[in-house]
Amino acid sequence: MTKHKIRKLPLFTLIFFLLLFMAGVISGEPSRVLEQSRQICLSCIGIG
Amino acid sequence: MELARKWVQIVIGFLTNGYWAFPFTRTIYQGPLKVVCSPGLNCYSCPASTTYCPIGAIQQLIAGIRFNLGLGQYYLGWYVLGCIGVVGGFLGRMVCGWACPFGFVQEIIHKIPGPKFKIPRILRYVKYIILSVMVILLPLLAVNEFDMGDPWFCKYVCPAGTLEAGLPMLVIQPDLRAAIGHLFFNKLAILIFFVVWSIMASRPFCRVACPLGAFYALFSRVRLVRLRLNREKCTDCGACHQVCPMGVKFNESPNDAECITCMACMERACKYGAISLEVGGLPLHSSPLRKTTKS
Numbered sequence: 001m002t003k004h005k006i007r008k009l010p011l012f013t014l015i016f017f018l019l020l021f022m023a024g025v026i027s028g029e030p031s032r033v034l035e036q037s038r039q040i041c042l043s044c045i046g047i048g
Numbered sequence: 049m050e051l052a053r054k055w056v057q058i059v060i061g062f063l064t065n066g067y068w069a070f071p072f073t074r075t076i077y078q079g080p081l082k083v084v085c086s087p088g089l090n091c092y093s094c095p096a097s098t099t100y101c102p103i104g105a106i107q108q109l110i111a112g113i114r115f116n117l118g119l120g121q122y123y124l125g126w127y128v129l130g131c132i133g134v135v136g137g138f139l140g141r142m143v144c145g146w147a148c149p150f151g152f153v154q155e156i157i158h159k160i161p162g163p164k165f166k167i168p169r170i171l172r173y174v175k176y177i178i179l180s181v182m183v184i185l186l187p188l189l190a191v192n193e194f195d196m197g198d199p200w201f202c203k204y205v206c207p208a209g210t211l212e213a214g215l216p217m218l219v220i221q222p223d224l225r226a227a228i229g230h231l232f233f234n235k236l237a238i239l240i241f242f243v244v245w246s247i248m249a250s251r252p253f254c255r256v257a258c259p260l261g262a263f264y265a266l267f268s269r270v271r272l273v274r275l276r277l278n279r280e281k282c283t284d285c286g287a288c289h290q291v292c293p294m295g296v297k298f299n300e301s302p303n304d305a306e307c308i309t310c311m312a313c314m315e316r317a318c319k320y321g322a323i324s325l326e327v328g329g330l331p332l333h334s335s336p337l338r339k340t341t342k343s
Contacts, residue, residue: 004326004329004330004331005329006328006329006330007272007328007329009269009270010137010138010270010271010272010328011272011328013133013137013267013270013271014134014137014138014272016133017129017130017133017134017136017137018130018134019130020126020129020130020133021126021127021129021130021131021133021134022130023126023130024124024125024126024127024128024129024130025127027122027123027124027126027127028121028123029109029123029124029125029126029127029128030083030127031083032109032121032123033082033083033100033105033109033127033128034080034082034083034100036092036100036105036108036109037082037083037092037099037100037101037104037105038076038078038082040075040076040093040213040217041093041104041108041199041202042093042217042224042227043198043203043231044093044104044199044202044203044209045091045093045202045209045210045213045214045217045235046203046209046210046214046228046231046232046234046235046236047214047217047218047224047227047228047231047232
């Protein structure tokens with residue numbers, strides 16, 4: 001019978017990026033992202 | 049599984065582009081969902097888009113880092129990087145195969161009959177150059193007198209933005225047509241180039257130029273969900289090479305950064321049950337063992 005080993009590296013990776021995400025939330029980035037994404041950036045889409 | 053994947057692509061395509069009032073409002077969605085990250089490349093200036101594009105958002109944040117630091121605001125892109133990092137840690141490039149609207153568009157275009165060609169493997173490295181130069185370095189370093197950079201990839205390259213945002217905006221806001229110039233026509237040419245290439249080759253933009261695909265590819269060895277090769281069962285028959293839309297030789301390179309986990313090799317090619325889907329090391333599903341003995 002094949003033994004299956006649980007891989008731990010993906011969990012550490014997820015925890016690292018989750019902490020990064022939380023640091024972003026604490027520094028107020030979501031409101032900045034929301035502000036940007038609500039506007040049409042014409043030069044970003046090649047107009048103007 | 050292929051049918052399930054198509055349905056997932058359609059549902060996610062609709063969820064991330066679910067604002068269908070735009071023909072009446074003649075503008076983009078501006079509600080609170082725009083704080084949610086789109087897993088795939090999906091321009092947030094698209095009138096129907098309900099989420100933000102991680103590549104667009106990270107470029108905007110990087111382009112404004114110096115200006116914002118001057119104002120005492122520490123917007124360093126951690127929120128966006130954290131979002132796509134968590135997605136990448138779970139799925140890696142499985143996102144490309146299952147959740148990217150622009151990848152789905154290329155798959156549909158590739159069904160158009162015509163001559164089919166392979167893409168040289170060396171070209172896969174171009175997307176890492178695009179990610180590091182056009183998404184990170186140029187927006188950070190090439191700044192104007194106000195310390196503001198430009199979102200270089202969106203502005204000069206992104207064909208998804210031209211298709212999903214540039215062209216629809218010109219339709220719903222005819223006044224904008226007066227403002228188009230060489231920048232728009234350059235981007236339109238890039239879009240046409242990738243559309244024509246998509247007829248002749250499978251997913252050329254994903255394989256050669258997508259910076260989000262390049263980012264997710266960095267997770268190929270550490271992602272939670274991935275395909276696994278059982279060396280004892282594999283006969284090196286090479287059947288998996290024939291069906292892979294990304295040109296991966298799965299038996300030679302099971303953790304290939306190009307693998308989008310579409311499972312075509314597992315479902316349609318392997319006769320020996322040598323390929324399985326695993327989550328964190330535990331197998332979930334394996335290729336069906338057909339009535340063929342190992343030679």
